[in-house]
Amino acid sequence: MKRIVVLFVAITAVAGFLAIAPPASGHSDEESAPISEITIPIGYRDWRLISVAHEEGKLNDFRAILGNDTAIRAYRDDKLPFPDGTIIARLAWSYVPSEENDKAFGHQQSFVAGPPTNVQFMVKDSRKYTATGGWGFAQFTGGKPRNEAASKSCFSCHESAKDQDFVFTHYAP
Amino acid sequence: MKRIVVLFVAITAVAGFLAIAPPASGHSDEESAPISEITIPIGYRDWRLISVAHEEGKLNDFRAILGNDTAIRAYRDDKLPFPDGTIIARLAWSYVPSEENDKAFGHQQSFVAGPPTNVQFMVKDSRKYTATGGWGFAQFTGGKPRNEAASKSCFSCHESAKDQDFVFTHYAP
Numbered sequence: 001m002k003r004i005v006v007l008f009v010a011i012t013a014v015a016g017f018l019a020i021a022p023p024a025s026g027h028s029d030e031e032s033a034p035i036s037e038i039t040i041p042i043g044y045r046d047w048r049l050i051s052v053a054h055e056e057g058k059l060n061d062f063r064a065i066l067g068n069d070t071a072i073r074a075y076r077d078d079k080l081p082f083p084d085g086t087i088i089a090r091l092a093w094s095y096v097p098s099e100e101n102d103k104a105f106g107h108q109q110s111f112v113a114g115p116p117t118n119v120q121f122m123v124k125d126s127r128k129y130t131a132t133g134g135w136g137f138a139q140f141t142g143g144k145p146r147n148e149a150a151s152k153s154c155f156s157c158h159e160s161a162k163d164q165d166f167v168f169t170h171y172a173p
Numbered sequence: 174m175k176r177i178v179v180l181f182v183a184i185t186a187v188a189g190f191l192a193i194a195p196p197a198s199g200h201s202d203e204e205s206a207p208i209s210e211i212t213i214p215i216g217y218r219d220w221r222l223i224s225v226a227h228e229e230g231k232l233n234d235f236r237a238i239l240g241n242d243t244a245i246r247a248y249r250d251d252k253l254p255f256p257d258g259t260i261i262a263r264l265a266w267s268y269v270p271s272e273e274n275d276k277a278f279g280h281q282q283s284f285v286a287g288p289p290t291n292v293q294f295m296v297k298d299s300r301k302y303t304a305t306g307g308w309g310f311a312q313f314t315g316g317k318p319r320n321e322a323a324s325k326s327c328f329s330c331h332e333s334a335k336d337q338d339f340v341f342t343h344y345a346p
Binding site for chain 1: 218219221222224225226229230232235237239266268271273274276277278280281282283284285289330331333334341342343345346
């Protein structure tokens with residue numbers, strides 16, 4: 001929980017899926033009217049790992065889902081719904097083949113994280129975000145928040161994970 | 174660096190690739206003569222994330238590479254060779270499709286971490302492991318160390334990453 005401190009001010013838009021997102025073609029980083037004051041949590045890159053994922057198709061990305069202490073505690077204690085204060089971060093990178101790994105294996109089979117694409121956050125505040133299951137959603141690309149139009153689909157997609165308090169990701173032991 | 178403390182005694186075999194491994198058919202968890210005293214580091218599951226990977230083929234797994242504080246510091250400072258005390262952990266899980274994610278997307282595209290397969294460690298001690306580039310290698314499946322015969326290939330494979338101090342994984346920002 002130390003080092004690599006990412007500081008951000010003036011975050012305007014809200015959006016983002018956790019471990020899930022609409023096709024890349026729908027992505028945009030233009031700013032729009034603020035619909036949340038969610039900012040990039042300081043030190044999120046140091047958070048502990050919840051799990052990993054890969055999306056094929058247009059997204060074609062690698063994902064790591066990290067959680068703050070409250071999130072990790074809830075996962076390990078099988079505690080649902082997640083308590084207020086939970087923040088779950090979904091980092092994503094391009095899904096790229098690794099020539100150097102393939103060389104060691106003797107054939108093509110290895111894929112690694114390429115350049116980062118975007119980072120998404122789910123913030124639990126049951127009083128602030130009553131309309132969206134108690135969760136606020138945010139996505140940032142290169143530090144810039146996603147626009148509002150592209151954000152609308154967040155909660156509607158996460159609603160299918162209602163039985164898991166709207167969170168798709170399961171803890172990987 | 175707290176919680177989920179994994180304690181081990183009587184570790185006998187040494188082995189393992191980091192972010193790379195021979196075909197699953199070559200795996201075995203039978204114990205053999207001790208060739209290292211590497212044990213599973215306490216609290217490694219709480220270590221910070223270095224990167225993620227996926228191996229196709231017989232391995233067909235998802236990987237998360239975590240590092241202890243010394244490892245993370247070296248990565249972020251671009252410090253090579255890694256200093257003594259560095260430990261890099263490679264966790265692996267089965268690579269499985271996620272029906273619930275696919276349902277939210279409306280089509281098949283999502284893969285997540287299934288049951289854990291094994292965990293591997295690279296331990297830097299330039300005096301103890303002079304014959305293998307300063308690294309000790311170890312793999313554990315269900316807490317049991319890998320047998321010696323299957324371990325021989327570790328360093329010979331990692332030798333191809335000599336320019337990166339025998340470590341395949343790059344840091345994912």
